Amino acid sequence: MSDTVLSVRNISKSFGGIHAVNDVSFDVGKGEVLGLIGPNGSGKSTLFNCVLGQLPADAGEVQIHGQRVGQMRASRLNKLGVGRTFQQLSVFPQMSVLDNIILAGQEHHGSMASRLFGPSDAGLTAEADRMIQFFKLEHLRDEMAGSLSYGQQKLVDAAMAFMAGPSLVLLDEPAGGVNLTMLANLKDRLETYNREHGTTFVVIEHNMEFVMTLCTRIIVLAEGAIIAEGTPDEIRSNQQVIDAYLGG
Amino acid sequence: MTTKMVRILFPLAALALLVLIPLGQGNYIIYVMTSWLMFSIAAMGLNLTLGYAGQISLAQASFMGIGAYITALLTLAGYHWVVGWVAAMGACFGIGLLLGYPALRVQHHFLAFVTLAFNTLVFLVLRNEEWLTGGNHGLVGMPRPSFFGISTGKNLEFYYFVLILFVISAAVFYWIVNSPWGRAFKALRENPVRAESLGVDTRRITLLAFAIGSAFGGGAGAIMSPLVQFIEPGSFALVHSLKILLMVVVGGAGLFYGPMLGAAVVILLPEFLRFTEGYYLMIYAALVIVLMVYSPTGLIGLGTKLWQQIRPQSEVRKDMSKGAQL
Ligand SMILES: Nc1ncnc2c1ncn2[C@@H]1O[C@H](COP(=O)(O)OP(=O)(O)O)[C@@H](O)[C@H]1O
Numbered sequence: 380m381s382d383t384v385l386s387v388r389n390i391s392k393s394f395g396g397i398h399a400v401n402d403v404s405f406d407v408g409k410g411e412v413l414g415l416i417g418p419n420g421s422g423k424s425t426l427f428n429c430v431l432g433q434l435p436a437d438a439g440e441v442q443i444h445g446q447r448v449g450q451m452r453a454s455r456l457n458k459l460g461v462g463r464t465f466q467q468l469s470v471f472p473q474m475s476v477l478d479n480i481i482l483a484g485q486e487h488h489g490s491m492a493s494r495l496f497g498p499s500d501a502g503l504t505a506e507a508d509r510m511i512q513f514f515k516l517e518h519l520r521d522e523m524a525g526s527l528s529y530g531q532q533k534l535v536d537a538a539m540a541f542m543a544g545p546s547l548v549l550l551d552e553p554a555g556g557v558n559l560t561m562l563a564n565l566k567d568r569l570e571t572y573n574r575e576h577g578t579t580f581v582v583i584e585h586n587m588e589f590v591m592t593l594c595t596r597i598i599v600l601a602e603g604a605i606i607a608e609g610t611p612d613e614i615r616s617n618q619q620v621i622d623a624y625l626g627g
Numbered sequence: 628m629t630t631k632m633v634r635i636l637f638p639l640a641a642l643a644l645l646v647l648i649p650l651g652q653g654n655y656i657i658y659v660m661t662s663w664l665m666f667s668i669a670a671m672g673l674n675l676t677l678g679y680a681g682q683i684s685l686a687q688a689s690f691m692g693i694g695a696y697i698t699a700l701l702t703l704a705g706y707h708w709v710v711g712w713v714a715a716m717g718a719c720f721g722i723g724l725l726l727g728y729p730a731l732r733v734q735h736h737f738l739a740f741v742t743l744a745f746n747t748l749v750f751l752v753l754r755n756e757e758w759l760t761g762g763n764h765g766l767v768g769m770p771r772p773s774f775f776g777i778s779t780g781k782n783l784e785f786y787y788f789v790l791i792l793f794v795i796s797a798a799v800f801y802w803i804v805n806s807p808w809g810r811a812f813k814a815l816r817e818n819p820v821r822a823e824s825l826g827v828d829t830r831r832i833t834l835l836a837f838a839i840g841s842a843f844g845g846g847a848g849a850i851m852s853p854l855v856q857f858i859e860p861g862s863f864a865l866v867h868s869l870k871i872l873l874m875v876v877v878g879g880a881g882l883f884y885g886p887m888l889g890a891a892v893v894i895l896l897p898e899f900l901r902f903t904e905g906y907y908l909m910i911y912a913a914l915v916i917v918l919m920v921y922s923p924t925g926l927i928g929l930g931t932k933l934w935q936q937i938r939p940q941s942e943v944r945k946d947m948s949k950g951a952q953l
């Protein structure tokens with residue numbers, strides 16, 4: 380596949396005696412929305428962290444746009460066009476929503492010197508406002524991120540992952556703890572972004588309705604290994620998945 | 628008045644006061660005010676490292692010491708003070724950068740211990756390397772500089788000279804914390820892992836937080852040499868680093884005016900409490916504890932809290948009118 384954006388080969392990771400991720404391989408093509416599901420503790424977040432250099436994998440190899448990323452630091456990966464969110468909510472609580480969003484883009488503009496001597500917004504206010512508008516956060520623009528509701532902070536968190544114009548975005552439970560209205564908004568925004576920019580997504584999510592309608596392909600993890608892979612319809616009718624997870 | 632107007636008018640009004648207050652005052656008051664401006668510069672630097680970037684440092688007094696000794700040695704050797712000033716800040720920038728390396732590996736109280744050890748190390752070097760530093764006797768007789776024939780020899784003249792340096796330092800500080808670097812410093816403080824994932828080179832930003840903060844300390848030290856005209860290792864011992872830390876914390880860490888207010892309190896309060904004689908340290912310590920418990924963001928945080936209780940309430944609940952969207 381020439382348009383493979385992310386290629387994961389034989390990744391394994393143990394914590395002491397726990398095999399959190401066990402020999403996992405998959406590819407994700409350009410514009411695909413891949414869902415990653417599985418029971419709690421099945422290794423989804425650990426897999427993300429290994430792919431993104433946040434944790435060193437014990438074995439295996441990750442390529443992004445054909446480039447081996449090995450032990451590359453998260454900031455370098457981000458500059459290669461990889462955006463992400465964490466399972467734990469992670470906005471900057473004592474900065475305004477606008478500053479959160481600008482921060483997410485500023486390291487991609489100019490040099491260290493221009494970020495000291497140039498304009499204080501790194502020339503990004505207009506672009507940040509467009510992102511804020513895209514995620515329908517206009518009325519919260521100048522509020523401290525920490526004063527927002529949990530769901531609103533989740534939206535800010537997601538918006539930050541897009542600010543650098545990434546070609547690949549990994550979202551760890553973006554819908555967790557988000558109320559229904561905001562969930563519909565979030566899904567709509569992700570779909571729109573994917574359609575308009577051809578961005579590739581990998582999404583970890585527990586909300587089945589959300590995953591089944593958003594994703595084009597789904598991988599099911601159990602105890603650190605892939606037990607099924609297919610379209611949402613195939614996954615829904617897969618007996619092994621129903622036994623291990625959906626039925627459970 | 629809009630917030631923006633206050634932002635411009637307040638520093639101008641404060642500056643006017645700083646120009647006018649010392650007129651007609653005695654030497655002692657002028658000396659205390661000069662000393663306050665000097666410590667404010669040192670505390671500004673620590674505010675960048677600790678308040679904005681979240682990296683604890685108990686070594687700010689040692690950077691004042693390095694700056695003071697470099698300036699003293701250079702001016703005693705006949706160089707102009709400006710040469711000493713630039714050398715002091717440059718050296719402290721470099722040494723601060725090195726001190727930042729442990730911060731890449733350890734955090735919080737471990738980092739506090741590392742910087743504490745560094746402060747002690749500098750103290751010992753200043754005390755033991757007598758051939759260079761004069762040991763316990765220190766260095767004396769540093770001249771006050773002249774600029775284009777204008778002398779700063781008299782106390783009031785020297786005060787205005789330090790006021791100019793203070794304004795320059797504050798302007799540079801304001802520029803830095805409001806630049807994208809400042810945003811990266813705050814991001815480092817609030818969530819380093821998230822910051823790194825958004826492209827912030829957190830290693831480089833950590834080192835810079837130490838280097839810049841230390842350079843401010845060196846700049847303050849460069850003022851101390853001609854101000855006191857006598858320096859000795861004891862002026863830069865650990866207790867003075869703790870004092871600068873107190874200035875930052877009492878005034879309000881991570882707030883622009885915090886350390887300036889904090890330095891005023893830490894320098895002036897003991898004077899006001901002098902009538903209590905032996906008890907003043909205890910009263911002082913008790914006041915600090917009460918403040919920290921009630922308002923971790925220091926006096927400015929306390930002031931903001933009180934203001935929010937008494938100001939008109941119409942603006943507070945924005946979510947009431949926008950409830951439908953939330
Ligand atoms: N930092 C860690 N140290 C030790 N064990 C961990 C760590 N992170 C995850 N684990 C363990 O690895 C397994 C997979 O966890 P995780 O990847 O968070 O699962 P998921 O995201 O699918 O819920 C769990 O058993 C968890 O307890």
Ligand SMILES: [Mg+2]
Pocket residue numbers: 423424425466
């Ligand atoms: Mg998880």
